[in-house]
Amino acid sequence: MSTEASIQSRGEQKARKAILSLGLKPVNGVNRVTFTRGRGLVYAISNPEVYKSTNSDTHIVFGVMEMEDLAARAQQAAMEQQLAADAEKSAEGEDKTEEASAAAVADEDDGEEVDATGVEEKDIEMVVSQANVSRNKAIKALKNNDNDVVNAIMELTM
Structure with a gap:
């Protein structure tokens, strides 16, 4: 297990033990898991522990979930693009x-x-x-x- 094993709550430890007793297999190589919601909201888990059921297409994901706002990210990207365009215009000699x-x-x-x-x-x-x-x-x-x-x-x- 990862270093997170030492900071797991008692309830999380019990849940992990119960889930692993169901025969779930760990999935390696997953760097990030995202869940999208309406209005541009994304819930992301970086460096998750992912387990897959052997007899269905069910996945269990453990990790710390963070909320991201895609609308704010798009607005920030638009601002950066605008600043780059302004810098290009000033380089062309517009006064x-x-x-x-x-x-x-x-x-x-x-x-x-x-x-x-x-x-x-x-x-x-x-x-x-x-x-x-x-x-x-x-x-x-x-x-x-x-x-x-x-x-x-x-x-x-x-």
């Missing part, structure tokens, strides 16, 4: 800085609230993050493109 673009976005807003009826919030957030524009511009672009996220982003970035 527009992030402060100037933020000021331009603030000037274009005019402080008016645009009606977001019929537009999904996740689509608005996606366009804002990908096109680096204000919420109002994202809503207008989505409405101009029949709520098509890709075309709205293309309109705002071209």
Whole structure:
């Protein structure tokens, strides 16, 4: 067994003993086990102990489960991609800085609230993050493109 055997609770030790008495065989070479749930949630077990039933397709997994949020990970990846694109633009000699673009976005807003009826919030957030524009511009672009996220982003970035 692994070093985790010394920190097992009494209940876990009893459960392991009962499961092993059922004739389960250890599965070697498994580095990670994941369970996906709706809304981008993933439960992951790193370095698990996996056992398989000999007469069915049932697996028993022991280990410490951690929750991961794929939506947050995707948003972080999008931010990194945006930073890389900004760095590439500055390397090409464009003189527009992030402060100037933020000021331009603030000037274009005019402080008016645009009606977001019929537009999904996740689509608005996606366009804002990908096109680096204000919420109002994202809503207008989505409405101009029949709520098509890709075309709205293309309109705002071209």
